[in-house]
Amino acid sequence: MISFLFKGILRDRTRSLFPFLIVLAGVFLTVAMYGYVKGMETNVIRFSANLRSGHVKVMTKAYAKEAEQLPNDLALTGVAALLADLQKAYPGFAWMPRIQFGGLLDIPDDQGETKAQAPVAGLAADLLTPSSQEPRLLDLQKVLVRGHLPLKAGEILISDELAQKLKVKLGEKATLISSTMHGSMAMKNFTVAGTIRFGIRAMDRTGIIADLADIQDALDMRDAAGEVLGFFGDAIYHKDEADKMTLAYNARNSESSDEFQPVMQTLAEQPGMNFMIGWLKYAYSLIILIFLVPMSLVLWNAGLIGSLRRHGEYGLRLAIGEDKGHVYRSMMAESLLIGILGSIAGTALGLALSYYLQVKGIDISSMMKNITMMMPTVLHSQITPVSFFIGFIPGLLASVSGTAIAGLRIYKRQTSQLFKELET
């Protein structure tokens, strides 16, 4: 009997191929959409993490309290030893010392007199060590508008907008005027190596990026850094793990009243980030739900219609002497088989597309030229464990429940109408 029914499924495209394709398409779209939305969430978090907060960040207690003021007088010292400790304690992590600083950028003329001047907000990271991951994390190659990345000490990148405002050309001198970590005046000459555009209003108006060693030298911060950013090895923010790690790290120094003790904060603990992560999760869950519900309804309806269409066949089978329960079970088995096969195929295709987008991404930079929101310009999908089963919700549950409801009509059927139904 099973092989008889199986033959029917294989031969009748309206029972097999079309329902299979509908389930496949629905599941494919669900999995791909979920991966894309999840990827967007991760991308936005990753972008913030790479640029500002890391997945975890180590600062002094005092710096953490005033972090928005960028108080380099409260910066970490003995950074080389701290990095060694962190690398030993958390071997899977990448640790990046950074300095955020403010000051004036002065552009001198041929005589050395000030030609133009503007306040700047700077970021110092290790740009010159060949093995450094910082240029990749900051996505410098992609945000570079003109020139080249710093290749030697004394070279900086400034925002393209600022460069135009200051009328500074590539290769020209620029003097940073700031204050050292000890409070005295600091001046250092740089060469403009290139201009950049992040697509973030604040950074594009006043941003400069310099090599860490140059700024340590300029601000008298040898072996010091405002913050040390930590990144998970897989570049994905794992909130629970980060929470545990931070708790354990801070517990070691909880008794100390030393304001210069290092403390660790997670990405979510940093100003605005908790709200942003919460909002993103809420918004993306809503998008997925909005997509999942209609997709489930479509597949539920497909299951329903597919079964109603075959009432004549079921009527005949009942007339020949098949038990109603047997007809119902065979309908469910068929629907389950189509649902499983369609869900597996749809999930495989959805994962394949998600994987491609996870690796390659979609470049939306052309759409974001005038957008000031802090958003990455290349959106990647992300495959998570949920990606492997989310498609089964519409693919299996919805289509099978549609068939189950349609099948109940077999029980409600008026047998006196059977011949009439058969002959229509």
Next chain:
Amino acid sequence: MENSILIKTVDLTKVYPMGGQSITALDSVSLTFRKGEFAGLVGPSGSGKTTLLNILGSLDAPTKGSAEVLGEKVETLSHKKAAALRNRHIGFIFQTFNLLPVYTAYENVEFPLLLLGLPPAARKKAVMDALDWVHLADRAKSRPNQLSGGQCQRVAIARAVVKKPSLILADEPTANLDAENSHHILHTMEDINRELRSTFIFATHDEKVIGHLRRKIVLVDGKVAKDEVIKAA
């Protein structure tokens, strides 16, 4: 002809609710059918032929009265028991053939035997025998869309008789066939009736069918107007 009683109805009544009113499709029908009969329910549309056939086939239950088919009281049968009765003892032939289009003639005929749980070898023999009776053994692998209307009805007959049922109910079996095919079909059914001793009951108003009947029961407004033996077996 054997004289054992296969079907006995007593004061069989069927009333259908229709809006606020009710329609009496069968009104106190009392009939008896014996093994091996070749009988027909004859009458105009709405006379109750199909309703009576439905009840005799355990597809419906009477509102009042009793219908005993092969020793089972139809009015007390559960869905499961009614299905079992149809499965083992009753074959149906429909006006529109109702073959399963994706299956071959062989597979359509085989289907009732699958429900009976017969082993493959026994199934194969029974199916080929049935196709032989209707002279379609050579078209066993053809699907319904590769067969003519007459051939389709012959496959339907083979499906009805393959399990050698005691009772075969045929509702307007020749309505969609031309005269030549109708006669072929009716001859085939007469042969099977003789060979298997199955009881045939037709619902029809087709003169071609009436000409082959050995017993004619005329229904008018749900009542038996005439019950006559036309010719001996």
